Amino acid sequence: MPAVDLDFPFADPPAPGRAIEIRPGLRWARFALPFRLDHVNVWLLEDADGWTVIDSGIYDERTRAQWEELIAGDLAKHPIRRVVATHFHPDHVGCAGWLVERFRAAFYMPRSEWLFARMLTLEQGEEAIATWSDWYRRHGVAADVVGKMVGRGGYYSRSVSKIPTRYRRLINGDTHELSGRAWRVATFGGHAPEQATFDCAADGLFISADQLLPQISPNVSVTPAEPDGDPLAEFLASLDAMEQIGDDRLVLPMHGLPFRGLTTRVGQLREHHVSRLARVLELASKPATIVELCAGLFRADLDLQQMSFAIGEALAHANHLVRQGKLRRVTDDDGVDRYIKN
Ligand SMILES: [Zn+2]
Numbered sequence: 001m002p003a004v005d006l007d008f009p010f011a012d013p014p015a016p017g018r019a020i021e022i023r024p025g026l027r028w029a030r031f032a033l034p035f036r037l038d039h040v041n042v043w044l045l046e047d048a049d050g051w052t053v054i055d056s057g058i059y060d061e062r063t064r065a066q067w068e069e070l071i072a073g074d075l076a077k078h079p080i081r082r083v084v085a086t087h088f089h090p091d092h093v094g095c096a097g098w099l100v101e102r103f104r105a106a107f108y109m110p111r112s113e114w115l116f117a118r119m120l121t122l123e124q125g126e127e128a129i130a131t132w133s134d135w136y137r138r139h140g141v142a143a144d145v146v147g148k149m150v151g152r153g154g155y156y157s158r159s160v161s162k163i164p165t166r167y168r169r170l171i172n173g174d175t176h177e178l179s180g181r182a183w184r185v186a187t188f189g190g191h192a193p194e195q196a197t198f199d200c201a202a203d204g205l206f207i208s209a210d211q212l213l214p215q216i217s218p219n220v221s222v223t224p225a226e227p228d229g230d231p232l233a234e235f236l237a238s239l240d241a242m243e244q245i246g247d248d249r250l251v252l253p254m255h256g257l258p259f260r261g262l263t264t265r266v267g268q269l270r271e272h273h274v275s276r277l278a279r280v281l282e283l284a285s286k287p288a289t290i291v292e293l294c295a296g297l298f299r300a301d302l303d304l305q306q307m308s309f310a311i312g313e314a315l316a317h318a319n320h321l322v323r324q325g326k327l328r329r330v331t332d333d334d335g336v337d338r339y340i341k342n
Pocket residue numbers: 087089092191192210
């Protein structure tokens with residue numbers, strides 16, 4: 001999706017291991033990711049007693065090395081006092097437990113996100129492999145590809161440090177005083193169950209996490225734990241809510257560049273999903289599996305991780321249409337689901 005009409009006042013992202021100041025007491029660091037989406041942003045807030053870290057990168061050697069460089073360099077003035085994880089995805093909560101333990105820092109997360117993160121670290125071995133194998137088969141993935149997509153299981157727990165066993169809950173509507181500013185927490189569903197964002201009206205700053213990204217459409221996925229879920233309804237509702245925040249904000253996303261043009265971007269994402277819903281209906285004029293819908297919705301050269309996201313995303317659109325009565329699901333004798341327009 002072209003990011004037209006958005007303004008990017010900070011075109012040069014920080015080098016790995018560096019944190020650049022974009023407002024007094026507010027710094028931007030960036031960590032590498034081993035995916036096609038190759039980086040995640042971290043926002044650092046400075047107070048007299050120390051740093052608050054908002055998100056922390058995936059838990060791997062390269063990210064830990066970049067943290068070491070930051071801790072010894074641009075952050076050396078203070079200890080890390082507070083670690084925030086906006087949502088349970090490993091590129092956001094990955095190093096949180098490691099930092100919390102190292103600095104005896106306080107750990108903040110929305111409740112559903114913390115529960116999900118804790119739960120997923122326990123989900124491994126045969127049970128998880130069976131769940132995901134059944135999931136991909138049900139949606140039309142060829143038998144020889146299912147094994148490759150599922151792998152050996154336990155991916156989540158390998159990508160995060162130990163999720164702390166206690167946390168401080170980030171609550172929708174609460175305000176936290178950080179970096180000399182009042183930040184209002186707003187939580188949203190759709191991309192994750194209860195993702196936290198931070199809005200500072202007085203200084204025109206909005207830390208949007210993954211809920212609003214400038215260059216990519218946040219993944220909205222149905223997962224095997226909640227196969228009839230309608231996360232797209234939650235995501236679309238979050239767009240309506242974020243639109244009310246208004247256009248005076250500098251949006252600080254976790255992927256891509258800081259940008260201005262919040263309502264423009266909300267409009268683009270809404271349009272993207274509306275056109276995708278229409279395309280799903282068109283493709284389902286004859287019965288189609290989710291994999292067949294993916295072939296009509298996404299580029300052909302997706303890697304296995306992207307294919308997994310694509311299946312979840314296509315299903316999010318299909319489930320939304322099923323709930324609206326525009327589409328129905330039929331399951332054949334082999335347990336494969338197909339979707340057809342009503
Ligand atoms: Zn995410």
